[in-house]
Amino acid sequence: MSNEILESDMRNKPFGTRLRAAMDARGPLCVGIDPHQHLLDSWGLPDTVEGLASFTYGVVDALADRVAVFKPQSAFFERFGSGGVAVLEQATIRLREAGALVIIDAKRGDIGTTMAGYASAYLSEKGPLACDALTVSPYLGFGSLQPAIDEALEAGAGLFVLALTSNPEGPQFQSARTADGSTVAGAVLNGLRELNADADDLGSFGAVVGATISSTDEDLNINGPLLAPGLGAQGGTADSLTKVFGTAVRNVVPSSSREILGAGPDATALQDAAARANDAYRAVLGY
Numbered sequence: 257m258s259n260e261i262l263e264s265d266m267r268n269k270p271f272g273t274r275l276r277a278a279m280d281a282r283g284p285l286c287v288g289i290d291p292h293q294h295l296l297d298s299w300g301l302p303d304t305v306e307g308l309a310s311f312t313y314g315v316v317d318a319l320a321d322r323v324a325v326f327k328p329q330s331a332f333f334e335r336f337g338s339g340g341v342a343v344l345e346q347a348t349i350r351l352r353e354a355g356a357l358v359i360i361d362a363k364r365g366d367i368g369t370t371m372a373g374y375a376s377a378y379l380s381e382k383g384p385l386a387c388d389a390l391t392v393s394p395y396l397g398f399g400s401l402q403p404a405i406d407e408a409l410e411a412g413a414g415l416f417v418l419a420l421t422s423n424p425e426g427p428q429f430q431s432a433r434t435a436d437g438s439t440v441a442g443a444v445l446n447g448l449r450e451l452n453a454d455a456d457d458l459g460s461f462g463a464v465v466g467a468t469i470s471s472t473d474e475d476l477n478i479n480g481p482l483l484a485p486g487l488g489a490q491g492g493t494a495d496s497l498t499k500v501f502g503t504a505v506r507n508v509v510p511s512s513s514r515e516i517l518g519a520g521p522d523a524t525a526l527q528d529a530a531a532r533a534n535d536a537y538r539a540v541l542g543y
């Protein structure tokens with residue numbers, strides 16, 4: 257199941273094309289790798305870098321060849337300093353070797369050459385944390401993301417820009433009106449729509465839209481992927497996806513972390529949890 261995505265012709269395709277192929281082959285589920293302290297504890301592991309490594313590689317070994325997309329949460333690796341970041345690097349390499357795509361959830365955002373520094377760390381194939389896509393924050397202005405957009409285009413990588421996040425505090429800024437009358441979220445979605453305008457099927461520039469927002473008046477048809485965290489532990493369900501995403505539901509990448517990870521450490525239990533979630537989302541998203 258892994259090799260069709262790894263074939264050299266696919267390797268050189270833009271992120272959006274590779275993402276569609278991976279979801280077609282393995283189902284739409286994105287498994288979040290969030291090694292919370294309470295999860296290490298429930299897996300019988302110590303809250304140390306060794307515990308982090310056992311947890312992370314346990315997820316990788318169980319799921320890398322059957323799940324399309326993984327979203328490691330950088331914060332839980334950074335918590336352990338350089339040793340933790342080394343685990344993130346290794347996990348990313350192993351997942352990609354098994355044909356999965358990796359979105360590192362680091363929500364980076366800065367200006368000019370600093371943003372370019374983040375972009376080269378995560379998006380350039382020569383970067384130490386080279387992955388398929390990175391989450392980024394647009395709150396220094398959508399245009400501040402340009403160095404990451406340029407690097408993503410150069411590397412065939414993708415970006416997921418925060419638009420309508422799953423947390424209840426999000427609307428305070430995201431629903432605010434900009435000078436041209438659109439909301440902040442609407443301005444982000446417009447920016448992404450422009451970036452994806454020439455993409456054939458799925459563009460490489462995605463939005464983060466939580467599965468927990470009850471509904472939205474924003475146009476989510478951006479011809480790009482819609483990363484939907486908030487499923488499972490935060491209360492979002494497969495049915496919420498139809499309500500939130502409407503006609504854009506086919507482009508949703510449903511992401512779930514604690515709901516799946518809580519089934520470990522047994523590999524079969526992790527695989528069953530991922531298969532159940534994948535089947536539920538497949539049915540709703542039309543795969």
Ligand SMILES: O=c1ccn([C@@H]2O[C@H](COP(=O)(O)O)[C@@H](O)[C@H]2O)c(=O)[nH]1
Binds near residue numbers: 290420486514515
């Ligand atoms: O709007 C957002 C953006 C990112 N996240 C991240 O997704 C996971 C959710 O974990 P669960 O255990 O499935 O709740 C976590 O890494 C968040 O930082 C989000 O939840 N909402």
